[in-house]
Amino acid sequence: MTFIDHLALGFAAALTIQNLAYCFFGCLLGTMIGVLPGLGPLATIAMLLPLSFGLDPLTALIMLAGVYYGAQYGGSTTAILVALPGETSSVVTMLDGHKMARQGRAGVALATAALASFFAGCVGTVFLAAFAVPLSAIALDFGPAELFSLMAVGLIGASAMSSSSIVKSVGMIIIGILFGLVGTDITSGANRFTFGITDLWDGVDLVTVAIGIFAFTEVIGQLEDIDTRPAPQSKIETLMPSLSDFKRMIPAALRGTIFGMACGALPGAGATIASFGSYTLERRFSKYRAELGTGAIEGVAGPEAANNAAAQCAFIPTLTLGIPGSGTMALLLGVMVVHNIQPGPQVISSNPTLFWGLIASMWIGNLILLILNLPLVGLWVKFLKIPYRILYPAILVFSCIGVYSVNYSIFDVYMTIVFGVFGYALRKLRFEPAPIMLGFVLGPMMEQNFRTAMLISRGDFGIFLHSPISVVLLSLGVVLLVVMSLPAIRKRYSEIVSPED
Amino acid sequence: MKSALRLFAAAASIGLSCLSLPALAAGDFPTKPLEIIVGQAAGGPTDLLARQIAPFMAKQLGPNASIVVLNQTGASGIIATTAVAKSKPDGYMMTLFSHPGLMGTLIGQDQQPYSMASFEFVGVITAEPSIIFVAANSPFKTLKDMIAAAKADPGGVTVGGAGIGNAGHLGLKLMERKGNITFNYIPAAGASETATQVMGSHVQAGITTVSGALSLANSGQVRIIGVASAQRLASIPDVPTFKEQGLDMEWASVRGLATSKGLPDDIKKKLGDALKAAVADPGFVDIAKKQGLEISYMDGPTFAASADKDIDLLMDIWKTSPWK
Numbered sequence: 001m002t003f004i005d006h007l008a009l010g011f012a013a014a015l016t017i018q019n020l021a022y023c024f025f026g027c028l029l030g031t032m033i034g035v036l037p038g039l040g041p042l043a044t045i046a047m048l049l050p051l052s053f054g055l056d057p058l059t060a061l062i063m064l065a066g067v068y069y070g071a072q073y074g075g076s077t078t079a080i081l082v083a084l085p086g087e088t089s090s091v092v093t094m095l096d097g098h099k100m101a102r103q104g105r106a107g108v109a110l111a112t113a114a115l116a117s118f119f120a121g122c123v124g125t126v127f128l129a130a131f132a133v134p135l136s137a138i139a140l141d142f143g144p145a146e147l148f149s150l151m152a153v154g155l156i157g158a159s160a161m162s163s164s165s166i167v168k169s170v171g172m173i174i175i176g177i178l179f180g181l182v183g184t185d186i187t188s189g190a191n192r193f194t195f196g197i198t199d200l201w202d203g204v205d206l207v208t209v210a211i212g213i214f215a216f217t218e219v220i221g222q223l224e225d226i227d228t229r230p231a232p233q234s235k236i237e238t239l240m241p242s243l244s245d246f247k248r249m250i251p252a253a254l255r256g257t258i259f260g261m262a263c264g265a266l267p268g269a270g271a272t273i274a275s276f277g278s279y280t281l282e283r284r285f286s287k288y289r290a291e292l293g294t295g296a297i298e299g300v301a302g303p304e305a306a307n308n309a310a311a312q313c314a315f316i317p318t319l320t321l322g323i324p325g326s327g328t329m330a331l332l333l334g335v336m337v338v339h340n341i342q343p344g345p346q347v348i349s350s351n352p353t354l355f356w357g358l359i360a361s362m363w364i365g366n367l368i369l370l371i372l373n374l375p376l377v378g379l380w381v382k383f384l385k386i387p388y389r390i391l392y393p394a395i396l397v398f399s400c401i402g403v404y405s406v407n408y409s410i411f412d413v414y415m416t417i418v419f420g421v422f423g424y425a426l427r428k429l430r431f432e433p434a435p436i437m438l439g440f441v442l443g444p445m446m447e448q449n450f451r452t453a454m455l456i457s458r459g460d461f462g463i464f465l466h467s468p469i470s471v472v473l474l475s476l477g478v479v480l481l482v483v484m485s486l487p488a489i490r491k492r493y494s495e496i497v498s499p500e501d
Numbered sequence: 502m503k504s505a506l507r508l509f510a511a512a513a514s515i516g517l518s519c520l521s522l523p524a525l526a527a528g529d530f531p532t533k534p535l536e537i538i539v540g541q542a543a544g545g546p547t548d549l550l551a552r553q554i555a556p557f558m559a560k561q562l563g564p565n566a567s568i569v570v571l572n573q574t575g576a577s578g579i580i581a582t583t584a585v586a587k588s589k590p591d592g593y594m595m596t597l598f599s600h601p602g603l604m605g606t607l608i609g610q611d612q613q614p615y616s617m618a619s620f621e622f623v624g625v626i627t628a629e630p631s632i633i634f635v636a637a638n639s640p641f642k643t644l645k646d647m648i649a650a651a652k653a654d655p656g657g658v659t660v661g662g663a664g665i666g667n668a669g670h671l672g673l674k675l676m677e678r679k680g681n682i683t684f685n686y687i688p689a690a691g692a693s694e695t696a697t698q699v700m701g702s703h704v705q706a707g708i709t710t711v712s713g714a715l716s717l718a719n720s721g722q723v724r725i726i727g728v729a730s731a732q733r734l735a736s737i738p739d740v741p742t743f744k745e746q747g748l749d750m751e752w753a754s755v756r757g758l759a760t761s762k763g764l765p766d767d768i769k770k771k772l773g774d775a776l777k778a779a780v781a782d783p784g785f786v787d788i789a790k791k792q793g794l795e796i797s798y799m800d801g802p803t804f805a806a807s808a809d810k811d812i813d814l815l816m817d818i819w820k821t822s823p824w825k
Contacts, residue, residue: 042542043572049552053788143703186688189609189665189824198580198612321700322716330693334549337716338791408573409580448690455687456659456704 003130010356014364019062022055023361026063027368030070034086035078036402041071043405045331057339058354061332062361065315068328069121069362072271072311073369076113076304081106081383083218084395085210089271089307091437092279094214096292096299103295106381107239112249112297113304114373115241120257120305121366124312127261129359132348135265136320142266144452145463149473150266151446154277155438156480169435172426176439179204187451199411208412209440211399212419213426213433219392220424239377245297248288252298255281256305263306264313271307271314276438278306293432312362319347319355530592530768534567535559537758538585538596540578546692546712548572550756550794551597554626557782561775579606579614586619590763592772595623599668600755600804604812606666608819617809621764622801624776625757627794629710630730631672632740633660634723636702644727644746647706651682661687661695661704665824668754669695669708672729674818676743679750699723710754711736715793729753736793755797757804773800 013019033044045064052060075087080097093113100109142150155173182193183203194200241249256278263274282302283289292299318329322343336343341351348355383391403416426433457463464470537555541547548570555568562568573581582603585596598620607613633644641647651658662669665688673686687704689695692713699707700722707714707723715736717723728734729743729752743750758776779785780798789796799807 046548046552046572049549140697140701143698143701145703186664186690189606189688191610196612198583198614201579202574321697322720322722334792338788343716343720408571452687452689455685458656458685 006352006356007129007360009352010358010360013058013353013357014062014360018056019059019357019361020364022059022063023066023365024368026066027070027365027372030067030072031074031369031372033067034071034074034076036086036398040087040406041068042328042331044071045328049331049335052335053338057336057341058357058361060335060339061354061358062365064332064335065358065362066365066368068332069308069311069365070369072308073114073117073373076117076300077110077380080109080113080300081380082215082391082395084215084399087271088206088210088437088441089275089303089310091210091214091272091434092275092303093300095279095434096294096296098218099293099295100297100300105295107377108241108245108297109300110377110380111240111374112245112300114370114377116249116253116256116301116305117308118366118370119253120260120309121312121369122363123257124261124264124309125359125362125366127309128313128316128362129356132316132320135316139266139317140321141467141469143467144449144456146467146469146473148446148449148453149464149470149477151442151449153473153477153480154273154280155442155446156477168431172431172433172435173439173443176436176441177443178439179209179436180440180444181447186448187455197411199409203444204415204440205403205406205412206440207403207406208415209419210437211403212416213423213436215395215399216416216420217423217427217433219395220420221427222388222392239381241297248297249301252282252286252302253305255285256302257309260306260309261313264310265316271310272441274306274310275303276441278302279434315358319343319358530771531562531566533593534569535562535592536594537568537570538581538594539570539572540574540581540596542572542574546710547578547597547599547756549792550626553788554597554758554776554779554785557779557785558775560782561778562771578602583614585759586615586761588761590621590761590765592760592764592768595758595760595772598757598759600757600808601671601811601815602667602754604808605668605671605815608666608815609823617805617812619762620759620805621762621769622804623758623760623769623772624780624801625755625797625799625804626776626780627757627789628753628755628797628799629712629795630728630734631668631708631752631754632711632714632725632729632737633706633708633727634699634714634718634725635706636699637722637724638702639705639724641706641726642724643741644743644748647726648680648682648746648748650705651680651684655683656685658684658706659687659704660684660706660708661689661698662708663692663695664688664690668710668752670824671815671818672752673708674822674824675750675752675814676748677822678818680748696723711795712793730795734795736790736795753795753797755804755808757799759801769801 029044030041033041044067048064048067052064071087072089075085075090076093076097078084078086079090079094080101083094083098085091085094097109097113100106180203182200183191184201185192191201259278259281260274263270263277279299279302282298283292286292286298288296288298314329318333322333333343341347341354399416400413403412404410406412423433453463464474537551539548539551551570555570559566559568573584582596582598585594588594604617633647635641641650647658660673662673664670670686670688673684677683687698689698692709695707695709696714696717698704711728711734714723714725718725718737725737725740727743727746728737728740729750731742731751733740733742777798780796786796
């Protein structure tokens with residue numbers, strides 16, 4: 001059978017009334033939970049699990065997959081409108097998206113997010129269909145040593161993320177890494193920086209940092225100049241992007257899509273890293289990199305494309321290796337196993353209807369999400385007209401509910417408040433907080449992979465030089481470091497990156 | 502957003518009404534939804550088991566009974582377990598525990614928020630024997646090969662497993678003692694990470710439970726070379742036991758339900774009977790079988806007695822070779 005025959009088979013399976021209805025339901029639910037902070041696809045899919053056991057396996061997977069990538073769409077909405085990241089991966093979208101909203105371009109930002117996600121989702125699905133099996137074999141070559149090298153390059157590259165000076169952004173990354181170190185050390189089981197507080201044994205939750213440093217800080221900051229600022233945005237310009245917006249959006253979305261697909265295919269990378277990485281790429285390669293951080297459309301299109309592409313491609317290791325890259329994927333794997341479907345390299349030949357049906361449903365799902373989201377843009381933008389005295393308390397209440405719902409922990413709510421105050425202090429001192437998230441996510445993973453590699457080699461650093469993948473990545477990192485530390489280049493660089501300094 | 506707000510309001514009001522209802526006599530038990538608190542994230546093996554047993558157990562408790570599964574992650578599950586240990590002994594709050602991790606994660610910690618005596622064990626649902634698995638192209642064909650390699654190069658054989666103080670890690674410690682050998686244990690964040698490392702030949706072997714490797718073995722990506730059960734298992738009939746291969750030990754990850762100490766006898770019996778019947782329910786048996794779960798019902802007191810012995814053994818190993 002050819003590729004086209006396979007697709008025809010898939011569409012025939014996915015286009016039944018029942019499957020379409022469940023696909024729509026999943027996407028709608030996913031968008032809703034994506035909008036709410038904290039409550040993520042993982043908890044939602046877990047709650048839907050008993051329902052899914054009674055369904056046909058393809059229908060169950062179509063519905064649950066819809067929830068999963070629907071959440072990637074929804075997460076950006078509140079990030080753009082009110083600087084409240086609905087999902088961790090939308091923290092990056094917020095950086096420029098919210099600035100755009102403040103400039104009266106909220107509609108454009110939302111439409112860009114939806115269109116870039118749609119584009120990436122479609123391309124990611126083709127990629128998944130065509131290269132799932134060969135790619136998963138490469139992913140297995142990434143052991144602890146290779147993953148360490150990959151993350152080291154990522155951190156080095158990302159130190160240019162912020163629009164302030166390199167020294168400041170390295171400082172922020174290090175603070176992020178320090179927060180990430182709190183909790184039980186996986187390699188020895190010992191507790192670090194927990195100060196006798198049991199709630200800290202599992203470390204600081206990502207959601208508390210993200211919502212504290214961004215949403216809470218934003219609210220505190222806005223209160224400060226509430227008297228001096230004009231009434232809520234009365235002018236909301238065009239809702240849809242203009243032709244020149246499209247011209248700027250397309251290259252960024254392309255870069256984001258490619259990077260996101262690579263992240264999704266690696267077990268353990270995922271949507272958050274994809275969106276951060278894509279922003280870094282924009283900083284380096286975009287024609288308009290000087291505008292990033294001030295409301296550039298690239299800062300929305302790139303990361304949104306990346307996180308959606310990663311979400312689609314995360315199915316690659318799950319379907320073809322039977323290895324889930326995240327908790328959400330583990331649940332989907334569980335659904336397959338309960339229905340007697342054996343994930344693995346042979347899943348495509350042994351269950352062609354399921355595999356191609358799921359692929360086809362992703363296309364349909366992305367289309368449904370676009371149709372669902374574009375008309376909603378007009379509605380969402382009206383949120384900005386809500387008076388601040390109502391909007392801000394509402395943001396705080398929803399944030400607290402969201403944070404609490406992750407672990408049912410009131411301690412996490414207190415932590416969020418602490419991070420909110422901390423974020424406000426950073427804002428006053430003119431530090432860009434975004435690199436904290438990157439250090440927080442990547443630092444502990446990098447440390448764990450480093451120590452696992454050292455355990456395997458019994459203390460021999462040579463393990464990082466034995467594999468060609470690791471050598472290539474580390475060399476890239478060294479080149480980046482040299483380029484960044486050459487004084488002449490650095491001077492020119494800072495002229496480009498931070499014209500205000 | 503508005504409808505979501507309503508959803509939250511509704512959820513909150515249900516939660517509040519649960520709190521305010523008075524506890525009645527056992528004849529009426531349960532008068533409100535029961536809770537199973539899971540200390541691990543949604544989607545993990547502990548969480549899945551809780552969600553799978555909950556509807557079958559609720560069916561046994563009466564037509565209006567319902568059981569809610571809540572994930573309260575934190576401190577490797579210790580926060581959730583502590584909450585249940587300190588809860589009112591009325592049978593409404595249970596935890597899905599995993600032995601030997603239940604006490605194993607506390608070994609060597611300064612804080613000891615609970616002990617075996619803090620719990621009333623409702624019963625055991627599954628006992629999943631530990632297995633050793635290797636990549637499909639591994640030179641280790643049997644457990645004997647692996648032990649011989651470890652004897653030739655003490656500490657040179659890398660074995661991956663999930664975390665510290667859990668069934669896999671502690672099982673490997675016991676293997677070292679029984680075989681008088683030393684492995685190089687490589688802890689990972691979870692069972693799937695270990696599987697990735699084994700399949701990519703980054704570690705030489707992995708220790709997990711049957712359900713953690715069954716689908717990978719069925720698709721020919723890994724090979725299971727030994728199982729730590731008394732007899733061979735129906736799900737993997739070709740895999741010899743540890744005993745057959747000269748390592749005299751049995752080891753399993755045991756999962757069941759527990760509530761706090763001091764439960765009235767009649768409620769204790771009602772819960773225990775409900776769990777026993779749920780575990781035997783053909784619907785549950787079917788789901789368990791597909792996932793390679795080894796159902797092994799045991800009543801609470803029997804489990805508590807056998808678990809105490811395991812813990813003594815682990816404390817003894819800790820004394821001679823501590824892992825922190």
